[in-house]
């Protein structure tokens with residue numbers, strides 16, 4: 001076992017998360033399902049409650065004090081998100097319900113208006129369903145074709161295959177920054193550069209990177225980026241789309257309604273300027289404000305520190321898993337803070353997860369919204385442990401001990 005570093009973020013940060021201080025089946029809760037959704041710190045819960053207790057009114061249309069406060073806090077959050085990923089301006093940040101809605105927004109506006117028969121949409125086989133299904137719908141409606149970059153033998157992005165698939169017909173490349181199943185980190189800067197050299201647009205699914213590492217959209221040069229608030233310490237019901245201003249300007253609106261208009265006549269309307277053009281109806285105001293508080297919270301520790309700490313914790317987890325008999329880990333050794341694995345043949349991942357739950361340990365089991373990837377690996381599911389800044393080396397140790405006990409049980413009964 002390696003000693004925890006002196007910069008032990010987890011044991012300190014976890015005091016900020018009230019939900020973690022409980023027992024499940026009389027055992028201290030170990031929450032290792034962070035890739036599905038993270039827990040929320042007091043600062044975020046307080047910001048959300050403060051808004052509803054003191055400042056709630058609808059945004060953007062009131063002359064009264066509460067409406068002004070709500071509008072100011074809502075727009076301040078946009079500014080915080082914008083700075084967090086180094087966008088050029090807050091106009092480039094569109095609040096959505098989640099990352100899925102953000103991808104659908106791009107698919108339904110840019111995709112439907114720009115794609116034609118024989119155009120190609122290039123994805124990867126490891127995409128989350130949210131980055132596959134919206135493009136299938138667009139492909140069916142436009143006649144464009146879907147192409148998929150495979151993974152390498154060790155479970156990483158296959159750059160050579162990508163270069164062969166990329167061509168004149170490729171109009172958009174939409175891919176995952178960190179796979180929520182393999183944990184691999186794709187060479188995003190290179191992928192984006194190559195796509196742009198072919199004249200293709202690029203959407204980056206940053207759901208598993210934005211919460212865990214510093215992200216700079218100007219350096220990455222992606223045309224769009226999507227993320228979900230609930231995986232980065234914010235509530236559910238809020239996510240965002242980043243888009244380059246010039247591209248967002250050219251995109252037709254997504255949903256119609258209040259907030260997104262300039263003038264409405266009975267037979268036609270003109271649309272609001274960015275970012276409001278894409279935010280029809282009353283938004284999730286409290287949730288957006290809480291997302292701003294989540295950004296403040298992550299900045300308080302610093303994304304470099306969070307990334308470094310999770311890297312150490314991941315090394316510890318991976319070494320421990322590798323020592324266990326009958327455990328197969330999917331994805332490369334250099335990875336983000338998550339590990340999908342299976343036990344001995346004949347043992348279902350759901351049974352492993354259910355037995356770990358009896359020990360107070362929360363891991364996910366199933367296809368993790370990557371059915372095509374699981375199918376290509378010959379699996380019907382896997383178990384997945386995923387880490388965040390509040391997890392500790394001691395939790396990883398206890399997880400490894402309990403997992404070994406679960407596996408020993410199955411060895412006896414099989």
Ligand SMILES: *Cc1c(COP(=O)(O)O)cnc(C)c1O
Nearest residue numbers: 098099100128130180205207228
């Ligand atoms: C979670 C996730 C999504 C979808 O996020 P929602 O919040 O469910 O919309 C998309 N892609 C990846 C890689 C994810 O991990």
